[in-house]
Amino acid sequence: MAVQACVKPKMFDDIDDDDEPIVFKRSNTTSRQNLLNSEIKKSSSQRHDGQSGRQVSGVHSSNGQNSSAQKGKTVPSAKSSAVKSSAAGPEASTSSAKAAPVKSPLANSKGLPSLADRSDHSSKQNTSIVVKQEKHPIKQPAKPISDSEDSEDDKPLSARLSAGLSKKNSNNANKGLSTPTPSSSQAPKPKIIVKKSSEDSDDEVPLSSKFQMKSNAGASASKSYDSDGKKPLASKLQQNGSIMRVNQQKSPTVLNKRPLDKINSSGQSSVKKPKLSNASQSIKDKQVSVKAEPKADDDDHIPIAQRMKKSGSSDSKSLPAKQKVTKVVSSSFKKTTKKSKKVTKKSKYSKSTKMLPSSGEGQKWNTLVHNGVIFPPPYKPHGVKMLYKGKPVDLTPQQEEVATMFAVMLDTDYAKKDKFIENFMNDWRKILGRNHVIQKFNDCDFSPIYEWHQNEKEKKKQMSTEEKKALKEEKLKLEEKYMWAVVDGVKEKVGNFRVEPPGLFRGRGEHPKMGKLKRRIRPNDITINIGKNAPIPECPIPGESWKEVRHDNTVTWLAFWNDPINPKEFKYVFLAASSSLKGQSDKEKYEKARMLKDYIQGIRAAYTKDFVSKDITKRQIAVATYLIDKLALRAGNEKDDDEADTVGCCTLKVENVKCRPPNKLEFDFLGKDSIRYNNVVEVEIPVYKAIGQFQTGKGESDDLFDKLDTSKLNAHLKELMPGLTAKVFRTYNASITLDEMLSRDTKDGNVGEKVVVYQHANKEVAIICNHQRTISKSHAAQMSRLTEKIDELKGILDGLKTDLSRARKGKPPLKDADGKQKRNLTPEALERKIAQTDAKIEKMERDKNTKEDLKTVALGTSKINYLDPRISVAWCKRHEVPIEKIFNKSLLAKFAWAMDVDPSFRF
DNA sequence: GTTAAGACTTGGTCAAACTCCG
DNA sequence: CGGAGTTTGACCAAGTCTTAAC
Structure with missing residues (x-):
């Protein structure tokens, strides 16, 4: 075994x-x-x-x-x-x-992709x-x-x-590539491997x-599987949001959750080792161990909701019927497992644990080997002169570099924004020097540089396939060593090993810092994190050196530097999403969301009760939690003045929510990335009333939830379920919706039809999460082209129908548009053609509708996150x-x- | 209990890569 | 083969949340 x-x-x-x-x-x-x-x-x-x-x-x-x-x-x-x-x-x-x-x-x-690889x-x-x-x-x-x-x-x-x-x-x-290495637990000595890969x-x-x-x-x-288990939030569905929500409602369920029952069934005690469900379990364990031993036992303080769950929770899943079948077997396995486990444990157990605080220390790795980061090439002056008051101006390479950054953005909206221009000019002036001939933006003409750049792009495009390929290979060769890291003996891909090149900051929305110069990052700005026994990466720029080298195995970053735009913040180099470190935390994230499934009922019951609490703080927490649950709003941390003015749940302003009698609320605000959230939702009467109360006596720009902030909210959520925070609701609602829609809507059919069901569910989730995308520039053109094609097909269809009726009467077809005689087809052949054309038109119309439908919805984000x-x-x-x-x-x-x-x- | 620092997840855009179609 | 259309992935900004520090 x-x-x-x-x-x-x-x-x-x-x-x-x-x-x-x-x-x-x-x-x-x-x-x-x-x-x-x-x-x-x-x-x-x-x-x-x-x-x-x-x-x-x-x-x-x-x-x-x-x-x-x-x-x-x-x-x-x-x-x-x-x-x-x-x-x-x-x-x-x-x-x-x-x-x-x-x-x-x-x-x-080629090989099969993924699978093959993996297996490999x-x-x-x-x-x-x-x-x-x-x-x-x-x-x-x-x-x-x-x-x-x-x-x-x-x-x-x-x-x-x-x-x-x-x-x-x-x-x-x-x-x-893989070269895997053995390594394992303890020993760190991987290098060899690396190379191979x-x-x-x-x-x-x-x-x-x-x-x-x-x-x-x-x-x-x-x-x-429970059907019961999931309970959908009725909520989501209900909303009709103006945005696009579909309306469906699924109200059902929610009521009770099976949780208790199920949970119990599982029998936890035994659980411990044998089967934990996963992360959740682990989480639990950790917690328990750490802080809580008590917790487990005393539920007292724990909220009701929580208690319910406590025991079984995660395991609950496991129980069901199926097991029975298996069981027998399983038991035997278990044994095995255990044994093996032990072994395993030794080696690693302690190690990697995730980050849960509780588990002892949050060690993330034992050995870490990598080659540092790669820097963008130094600036190569092009010598093209911009004009100032119509005359060419000589610029030093450094001045030219910044001018070029602006010039290449001439055709973007940024170049038209006053704030962007102002910030750009301020930073550029610092480089030009006080007495430089260039003083006013309005007298600047960057177009020669812009054109030069367009020209370069065109040249690149015109390169032959071979040239492009050669270039690519060259780049790969240069970067290859930076692309991989070896973590505990396993080769893993590095996510962003390229240091960000200098440029003008492109903040989203009305960002106060847009246009500021993001200066070049040098080795001296970078802190490297690497295993103690690993060789320190050589600094790729001769004569320079890293700012610092650390050996911190409680974090996952390989390197970081301070963000030049906001020096208080950092830019990190992490492993790629495919790494097991990331995979593990991803899994834990979903396990936590699944755990919420077992608590959600209690949580909903609790906040519903608090809608009318006399304690205003409680009432605000209840309403905020409700909005986060029902509308999948983000938590809404406080922001500084030097950031775009966007909000989340806790930072909603009075003006962002309008009461629409009798019991609807209209939300209209800019959320993350300044994406607008505009939705009209029907809510429970107590919520409607509570919102009205929170608004009274306040100005439009005052906080709706004045007694609340994300730390209070999350602290409260944690009392309801271990590890619960606001964002878990988004994950939970997204996943539960997908699960339910898939199981409800998947019918027999071919693969294509099933995929459609999936995409439909995916779209629903994207709408719930308000994942939008800008309409592509060519959208309108594409739509009209589709319409044209459809019309053309319809014309052909009419012609075919005419020919058919003539053919049935024994007459020859009419001449076509060019006056040429068409072939004389049999009625059967014409009928076949008509059917084909019909099908084609139908498909095109469906495609067109879908395209219109999804023009502002981004499906990818929810799938990834x-x-x-x-x-x-x-x-x-x-x-x-x-x-x-x-x-x-x-x-x-x-x-x-x-x-x-x-x-x-x-x- | 607040704020700040730090670490990590989430998210939209854009250009490159790829597919489709004539 | 070439161009339009679509998908992917790089990029990097902008959130969330935890923990340390005052």
């Missing part, structure tokens, strides 16, 4: 072979196994969860481990899946089937440690077709399916990711939708930790 351990050795090969896309499928067998695996995993991972992965294996995260195990078992099923698919769903199968063949060829060449990595890594390996090939069934990604939402477009195949194969590519190129696959695919996963835990990827992965497995249709390459890498979730997982 080494199960946990890890490794999955050579999957790579296997995978490669297949190349096919991965479809998740679940078969009974599989599921069982999954369960098992999951259990295992859980136990192991969970517990340490934080650390789990890495430590244990040394290499990867827990996932890895599991995966291996699973793989073995799983495989069979997987394979079958392919087959099955056909059997299974009529339509679906077709698509998949089709796809598969096609793809494979491609695949070979894993294998390598594992090696080191390895415990068991089984390899099996997991195969992946058919590849998906990529559908066209269209985004259509609502409509069933059958069409889309067809589209595509393609696309994404390319992704992959990477392969190997670089070779590989790219892969981005995070180690952790590697595994994945399997189907299984923590079944037990996951299971919860708010939707628990396990919901998507499990849904894909349940419905045989290839995960690649939902997640692109980078998302697959980022969510590697979620890939082995059990198909029955529900948020």
Whole structure:
């Protein structure tokens, strides 16, 4: 039973072979196994969860481990899946089937992206440690077709399916690199590894990711499906927000949550090690240990709501029926697990733990090796002279550099803003010197530089493909060493290893500092954080040196410098999103949100009660919490005067909320990034009244919640549930909405139709979170082009219909627009053509509507930050939708930790 | 209890890369 | 092959939240 351990050795090969896309499928067998695996995993991972992965294996995260195990078992099923698919769903199968063949060829060449990669990595890594390996090939069934990604939402477009195949194969590519190292826990000595990796190129696959695919996963835990559990907030739905909300309402539920019951069932005591659910658990544990022992026991002070949950909470999920099945097995596994765990533990347990404060110290890593950061190249003067009062002006390179920064922005809105110009001129004047000929902005003519720049851009564009490629390779060569770090022996991608180049600050909204010169950052501005025994990165600029070198393993940053615009703030260099460090905290974030599911009822009941509390502070907290819950508002920290004037819940001003009798509220304010939030919502009468009370006697620009700020609010939330803060509600509401919509709206159908359901849910979440994007400049043109095309098709359709009726009477078709005689077709052929044209028109209209519909909605943000990827992965497995249709390459890498979730997982 | 510092997540934009289509 | 359209990923700003300091 080494199960946990890890490794999955050579999957790579296997995978490669297949190349096919991965479809998740679940078969009974599989599921069982999954369960098992999951259990295992859980136990192991969970517990340490934080650390789990890495430590244990040394290499990867827990996932890895599991995966291996699973793989073995799983495989069979997987394979079958392919087959099955056909059997299974009529339509679906077709698509998949089709796809598969096609793809494979491609695949070979490139390899499957994500999966392959992952596997690869894993294998390598594992090696080191390895415990068991089984390899099996997991195969992946058919590849998906990529559908066209269209985004259509609502409509069933059958069409889309067809589209595509393609696309994404390319992704992959990477392969190997991984070099994983063994390392593990303690020993830090990685270097070797590092290098290797670089070779590989790219892969981005995070180690952790590697595994994945399997189907299984923590079944037990996951299971919860409950319908009851989720309770939707009625709220969201209800809103009708003017913005665009759909109105749906789901009121239902909420009422009771099953929590209690379920929870209990699980039986926690035993839980401890064996299966923790994950993060949440870990969190709990930590807390407990740290501060709280007491807590656990005494609930007294804990709010009711909380208490309910206490016990079971996280585990609750696990319990359900499914387990039973598994159980037997599981038990045995557990044992194993445990053992292994122990081992593991030793090594790492302490280590990585996440950041939860409680757990002792927040150590994030044991060894950290990296090469520092790379600086932008020095400025190269172009010598193009700008005009001042119509005459060319000589500028020093430094002066020219700043002038050029402005010149290249001539065609942006920034260049037209007074504040921007003022700040720019102030900083530029400092460089020009007091007596410089250039004094007034209005006498400046930057156009020669602007044109020079446009010209350069054009030249670049005109370069041949080879030239571009060569340039790219050169850059890669230069940057390669900075792209990776080795954390506890595992090679991980670095996120932003390039130091920000100098430029003019582009604040969003009406930022008081826009246009200020963001000066060049030098080594002397940079603090490096690296393992104690690791070699200190060489400073890339000869003759200069780092400001400081630290060895702080309680933080995750590799380097930082003070923001030149706001010296009190820092710019950090972190690992990429695909790293296991980030993955772990991501997972913890979602586990916390899932925990909220068990408390939410109590919390809602509590704040509802406080809407009429005599204590005004309580009332404000209640109403604010309600708004955060129902409208997914952000907390709203206080801001300084030298920042854009935006607000969140706690900083709402009286003028931002208008009461619309009888019980509606209109919100209108600028939120994060100065994105406008404008929504009319129907609220409970007590809330409506309370808002009115908060407004009375205040001026328009006074704070609506004068007794409140985010720290008070969060302190209160923490009393309701451990670790609860305002932002958790956004995550919770987004994920629960996705989960519910998917389970409610997914119908039998082909892959394309299912993807539409997903996109529709995704859009709903984006609307709830107010994720907007600016309408593309060419939107109007694109729309009218679509309309034109549709009209053209309609004209053709009419012509065909005329021809058809003539043909039926035995007459020849009319001449076409050019006066040429058309071919004489049979009525049947014409009918066929008419049907085709009809379908085409329909699809285009759907596309057009979708496009209009989504012109201001950004779907990506919620997918990246708010939707628990396990919901998507499990849904894909349940419905045989290839995960690649939902997640692109980078998302697959980022969510590697979620890939082995059990198909029955529900948020 | 407030403020400040510090660390990390969230978010929109834009240009490059890629896909589609004629 | 070329251009329009779409998607991706880099970029870096702007939030949230915790903890340390007064």
